[in-house]
Amino acid sequence: MSEARNRRGRGAKQEDAAASEAVSMYQSREKVYPRGIKGRFQSLRKFAVFALLGLYYLLPWVTWNGRQAILLDLPAREFHIFGLTFWPQDFFFLALLLIICALSLFFVTALAGRVWCGYACPQTVWTEVFLWIEHWTEGDRPRRMKLDRGPWNREKIVRKFSKHGIWILLAAWTGFTFVGFFTPIRELGVRVFTLDLGPWETFWLIFYGFATWGNAGFMRENVCLYMCPYARFQSAMFDRDTLIISYDEARGEPRGPRKRGADPAELGLGDCIDCTMCVQVCPTGIDIRDGLQYECIACGACIDACDQVMDKMGYPRGLIRYTTENTLEGKPTRIFRPRVIVYSVLLLALIAGTLTAVAMRTPMRVDILPDRNALYRELDGGRIENVYDVKVLNMSQQAHTYTVSASGLPGITADTDPDRIEIAAGEQRNVPVRLRVDASVMSTPGTDVELTVTSEDGTLSVTETTRFHGPYNRGE
Amino acid sequence: MSDASATQAASSRLRWLGAILWPSFLTAGVATMVFFANVDPETLRYETLPDWEIGRKLGYTLGFFMFWAVCAASSALSVWLFSPARRAAKAGRKES
Structure with missing residues (x-):
């Protein structure tokens, strides 16, 4: 040494x-x-x-x-x-x-x-x-x-x-x-x-x-x-x-x-x-x-x-x-x-x-919170609805307008009120989103679906996965 | 007690306190940072104590002091558990 x-x-x-x-x-x-x-x-x-x-x-x-x-x-x-x-x-x-x-x-x-x-x-x-x-x-x-x-x-x-x-x-x-x-x-x-x-x-x-x-x-x-x-x-x-x-x-x-x-x-x-x-x-x-x-x-x-x-x-x-x-x-x-x-x-x-x-x-962020009051709602005409509270955060330096779409089940639709979500730079908005699907396409009571939030100019897009709930299949 | 040993005792108490408070301060700082990066104190208050009026700044401060207290408790236990064992070891050496 x-x-x-x-x-x-x-x-x-x-x-x-x-x-x-x-x-x-x-x-x-x-x-x-x-x-x-x-x-x-x-x-x-x-x-x-x-x-x-x-x-x-x-x-x-x-x-x-x-x-x-x-x-x-x-x-x-x-x-x-x-x-x-x-x-x-x-x-x-x-x-x-x-x-x-x-x-x-x-x-x-x-x-x-x-x-x-x-x-x-x-x-x-x-x-x-x-x-x-x-x-x-x-x-x-x-x-x-x-x-x-x-x-x-x-x-x-x-x-x-x-x-x-x-x-x-x-x-x-x-x-x-x-x-x-x-x-x-x-x-x-x-x-x-x-x-x-x-x-x-x-x-x-x-x-x-x-x-x-x-x-x-x-x-x-x-x-x-x-x-x-x-x-x-x-x-x-x-x-x-x-x-x-x-x-x-x-x-x-x-x-x-x-x-x-x-x-x-x-x-x-x-x-x-x-x-x-x-x-x-x-x-x-x-x-x-x-x-x-x-x-x-x-x-x-x-x-x-x-x-x-x-x-x-x-x-x-x-x-x-x-x-x-x-x-x-x-x-x-x-x-x-x-x-x-x-x-x-x-x-x-x-x-x-x-x-x-x-x-x-990507200067935006999406958080999805499923509605806690009801897992799902059965609508007229055999359709099932799930409601989510979606938090959209615009992290960029400019204002953007966003739209929401869904995928993961055949014929799934996403509705927001209003359709076009305007968020100023650095702001966050909570948007209620209703997903609807025909009951016949659900083979299990719960399915993963994807929610996509896209800016109108198409430059920003974030996809998050969430759970879509339906009734236990009574038909069989 | 002579002056010198009194000073020494005071200084040793100070070191003891330092050994508890300082490392826990450091770890509490890191814990606070990680915790509040992931949890908004505003949301936390809303979810747990909706009737209380706790702003973010107060939330951060309370969080930090809570972490510090918990970490200091752990440091204090370590110091406390360490000392009698060492005295016992010293006593054992003297006997043999």
Whole structure:
């Protein structure tokens, strides 16, 4: 077993030990004060933060065809996503979308490790912004530590108040935006200022705002450590060719401080000068030199910190770097391996299938409810009648006129009142349908028949099967 | 009780509560989504409690909290059934 795997095994054991004590006690964690750092990966993270939060805060304000582009209208049970409208009946697509998201996560994790955690997870992204605010108001790591240790003097009060003030403003805006995905955001904005919010809007605005403040301001890495299911199972997607952040132990050890310009070989030292910068910048407070740990969210802060130190020392960069276990051991790294191929084939098939299904979706739906009062009615002239309540839902963006027809028994007729059913875009109508058939054609008391609802222009048509009841055959 | 052990006890109670409430929150969220994608709360109310005035929003909320309560009850039972067994195992180890 490789060193990194050993380390992971040890991490898992520690976790087990922690779990076995879970009922009685947990280690009480010390607050982590991540040091600010600039560098390649931090620039990438900053870019991700701006892109993702930009999308989040701006999308609800985008208008598409005269309507909010993304509006998840729960009270009306309609989801508008750009030009498309989804109904509860389309839950199938939502399920597919979630499966695609999960598979993409597996795929990315197998290839590149926990990039989701480091760059895209809302928890990380909002925590990052909250850390920036903390940095502006309270200063860098040493000043923050000193401030927390110090007495409640005027400076501490001002700094803490301004930090929480900005945090709460941002959190409130976040909650407002969240509600804005479910209720038209422009009207919501007006109603916030006229203090005219409904009870649920108020509740969700405060709830989501409070969750943002608590999660990004206080819980931070603890969410990843104790609450996130993905953090616990992501290692199952890892293999020896997965990109991980790793400390090059062979190059770095034995670690130790030294004067600049001193020859490490002479001192019997590796390249690690034991400055602990990688530990200080870590948002989850781990030491990457202990090997791969499940706390690591792959943000790359330690890489940027170490690269700067290596530059200063005049050593080559990459003592801590994105690499794979195979590369660390001098073996070739394969990108296309069975796991990756299986994930990508499944993903492509699902995406293609979903897109085709969305494109070919018939924008109407028919539900048939048989009349409960009487199974059937015998009419004059030996005919039998069954009555149904047929729900027709026009899911398209235009009004349509529909007609109903029946098949499945010889000479069956379908009557509706009115004959032509007009339904506006996005509306639903309940239509009573009378099916009639001559008693002589029924050989059994119940037969399956098909009801077809067709739009007058012939473009839309849905057929549903229902049961037609008749009398028990007395003639024999 | 010393300060440290009091903090530890409080923190362990908090974790305990978290272990019950958090997973049940997640599962209740999924359950609510699946349930209400297939069942319109309006129809459900009409079929079962026609005299009550429950709008869709209240219906969704009630549904979610019901699911949460049920899931939390299950989590709580799991935690509760787990703990004495472990204490017994620890006691057993000490005896041997």
